[in-house]
Amino acid sequence: MYVRLFAASWLLFCAVLAVIAWGFQAPFAYDPVGPRAYPLLLLALMAAGSLWLLLKPGLLEQRFNRRAALRATLCVLTLLAYALLFETLGFVISTALAAFALGLLFTGRPIPCAITAVLMGVLLYVLFDYLLDVPLPLGLFEAFVES
Template sequence: MSDRILGAACVAVGAAMAWAAKDYAAPISYEPVGPRAFPLLLAGLMVAGGAWLVVKPTMNGHWMREAPLKALAFAVVAVFVYALLFEWLGFTLATTVMAVPVGMAFGGSLPKSLAGGVGLGLVLYLLFDKALDVVLPTGLLSFLFGGR
């Protein structure tokens, strides 16, 4: 049942994000993608993932199944900490710091969670910074990424 509650919350938050980002526009065009693309993409993914959690079949066909409520609460706290540390640590480190404990909370081992967190941070940074030309903060790793 908590999966469905989380899914409904994701749909609501994603819809609110999309509504808030609909009017984002740069005063001058300095990036090919623009400031609206990333929040709308995240909002769309949140709504799609949340909708899937609401309607997906559960284990053994039961509507109610036990979910790790502590892990869900931990993930929510980790995302808030991520938002607080994002500018200071930079995208890559903040993503790793968030992904490692969340991965472990949902049953991943430390080495796998660490590898996943580092990989997620680096791949997403390179995707957005190099491929999409979206400027992300480098934080403490500015000496590696060219100091932005």
């Protein structure tokens, strides 16, 4: 019962935030997607999760698992470190480090995780910066790029 109550209130909260996010306007066009796309996407994902909990709340009836709780905590800390190091290290390095750490957290082998992380950092940078025209911070690579 409490899970459904939480899910319903969270769904309502997502709807209110979506109405607020719909009005986001940028004073100048700094990126082609605009400021409203990312919050609306995240709110849609949270609303989908809330809807799932409303329909299937019994899937949460599990016992506390220390190993899963530790893994979830480390995952949150990795994402926090990613957010804090994003500007300093730049998109490519911080994304590669975060992807490597998350790959290891989910029982990946070190060498494939490292290769995948580097490819993910570089390819996502190319996708966003060159194809989607979204400027991303270079961080430590700023010294190697000519203006």
